[in-house]
Amino acid sequence: MAERFEIVQKALVKMLEEKKYATLRDILITMNPSDIAGLFTDLEDNQIPLMFRLLTKEQAADTFVEMDPDAQELLIKGFSDNELKEVLDELYVDDAADIVEEMPANVVKRILKAADPEMRKSINQILRYPENSAGSIMTTEYVSLRPNMTVEEAILRIRRQGVDKETIYTCYVTANDRTLLGLISVKDLLLADDDETRLKDIMLTNIISVTTQDDQEKVARMLSKYNFLALPVVDGENRMVGIVTFDDAMDVLTEEATEDMELMSAMTPSEKPYLRSGSIDLFKNRFPWLTLLMVSSTFTGLIITSFEGALSKVVALTAFIPMLMGTGGNSGSQSSVTVIRALSLGELKFRDIGIVLWKEVRTALLCGIALAAVCFAKIWLIDHLLFGNEEITLLVDLVVCLALALTVVIAKVVGCTLPMIAKALGADPAVMASPFITTIVDAVSLLVYFMFAKMLLPI
């Protein structure tokens, strides 16, 4: 399908170049806004306004929302005041607020000037909420009904107001002061036996809501857990201020997973898509972490230096350092990533730390003993017999494998504990993933290794 789309894309761009506007318009009208927005990424800057003006009014707004910020900025700068107003009038306020957030100050000023007073107020309200809060991703356009309305009146109201609402399928029953009293779905309204039933008698009253300050990831997970189309957002006095819809929740889930993966591999999270990030952006996100980890590996260097004497007596010991540190790091990151993900999915809480430790210790013992056994055989068969390294005696082999087993256990304990502690302290557990665990485990594995060497070898 993707390939088919690219062929269409090239054909359309060619039509634009050849000025076949009528045909182009006929084709565009059949396309989905999301796909039309995709077309714009391949256009030259001067072609963008040209193509955009071929869209119908409604398509134009829906497409505009899906475009990347650079193209949006370019278009806004080229718009007449009237054109800008037309596009804005068709936007949902949460989308408008998203766009405003990405634009430079002078463009923001133009947008707010062109928006009607109601929208301007809503945009400003949404922008005031902290980043990543429910308030910042909600929309203020929902259908609100009154408890005394009949089913028929409710349907009539939806028919009259529905056009401008992001979803009409879940409606909110509120008191005069906007206190949230209940909710009712269009399905329930349509399937109601009697058109004269009052909403207060059929509405759901066990409402699940979030507050404007709740974290967006929590909101998205709740939506996903309860399979809701939308979640109501209330203020501190249980007054309805907006809704978060499933499509925004899906974007949040994807965004948060990406952010976790970036943190887990020691990068500053960025919301920019890869192809739109310049190498300077990438450098800024990556370099500080690499430096921090590099400097902290000074400790492993110090440990090796202080055991230089021992190493020079049994030089073969050096050859196993990378294997030990590598296996330790991998064991630790397995545990940390498992725990981080379970924490972020809400499967684990800090109070489960006992259960987690017990589970990880048993797993670590199984892994450690099994790995040590495999390693013992491997060293003896490959390194000693096959490659004929005489320096590797049974005792050296034993030291390596004992160190390996203990390292795996310590690595898994460290790996599962640190993210839980980070969570308890209110930090993001994802930071406690592979790179940090590895740096700690590197030092630990060396200490363990040299301890066994001192105990068992004549050094």
Add this chain to the structure above:
Amino acid sequence: MAERFEIVQKALVKMLEEKKYATLRDILITMNPSDIAGLFTDLEDNQIPLMFRLLTKEQAADTFVEMDPDAQELLIKGFSDNELKEVLDELYVDDAADIVEEMPANVVKRILKAADPEMRKSINQILRYPENSAGSIMTTEYVSLRPNMTVEEAILRIRRQGVDKETIYTCYVTANDRTLLGLISVKDLLLADDDETRLKDIMLTNIISVTTQDDQEKVARMLSKYNFLALPVVDGENRMVGIVTFDDAMDVLTEEATEDMELMSAMTPSEKPYLRSGSIDLFKNRFPWLTLLMVSSTFTGLIITSFEGALSKVVALTAFIPMLMGTGGNSGSQSSVTVIRALSLGELKFRDIGIVLWKEVRTALLCGIALAAVCFAKIWLIDHLLFGNEEITLLVDLVVCLALALTVVIAKVVGCTLPMIAKALGADPAVMASPFITTIVDAVSLLVYFMFAKMLLPI
């Protein structure tokens, strides 16, 4: 909120123990099925059927779907044939199919016997599709309309059929042979100006659909991209067979992100929640990867062994091995994770490999040179001057930093290339993350290190 819920939970379990069934029933009726299912995890096996029988018929089915497979199995085994039939009748077929997949053979037999013939057929149909395909997550219960129906007739039909459908909000207009002709939303029906308009005149005909064989992740991403409530699933002849709804798509997105994170940290992905995985399960998912990586680190051992002579002449060189390998590994995993995520989000295709390489090489040069500069200063100031290690000369410092810069560049190139190649070969790019990249980069960094040492130092 979570804390409040736990208090309620304890109170409810206590009521059950004290046989206050009437009160308990009154409270349960106000609760959400997803939360009720949460209660069951804290119950003893013999309390589970007791609590379950307190639920209303409709609550019972909705709660049953949300329970974990162990509790479901326990309940099914205790159900009379009649009870089982009642629960099954209330289930959506895709949920029923999910449950069937988790149950042992004898339970499956009982379920299929108790299901009505239509549901049995649908369950069997869904189970025949490959795992992770659109067919395996779809439901066959959607509202289908005919092109010649008027808006009024359509609404009437929805009112009559809607009860049993997973979503009524997007309806599918099909021909007599089930060929998908168009779609129309309840919003469009409700907001239509004229009740006598025929569907064929107002339905959307630029249909976006998937086939039963399409990958579930692709389907979920499409749903998210287009902000659809549901996507139609068609067979090879464009005949409608089912729909995938947004709630299932959300679960797929979460599941696929978890799977990628597990693969990225060298574990076999598992769908079992952490707290329900035994240590034997965890061992099985982790041990093979640790072994594979451990054995492949034989190469780094061999490289060190072959340079033993050099190392014993300038012992200080050994101390920098962990730092070099660590920084190389971190640099590589930054690039690989970024590329893997972009591939999985559909932001990158294999044909972009040129752009990716160019971007990563520039980033790598920036990182490599900056890191080398910091490292040079750090070694001289801390290791040489502060700790007074005389063996670390300016030349040794230079060797380390040259090796560091080159390692970072190679690591980033390897890190971005391998996932792209895996993708092109049809393998899962997530496998090409940190652990594998690290193993390769470990060997490379040592070779680079010893090459510079041989060139610049008297060894």
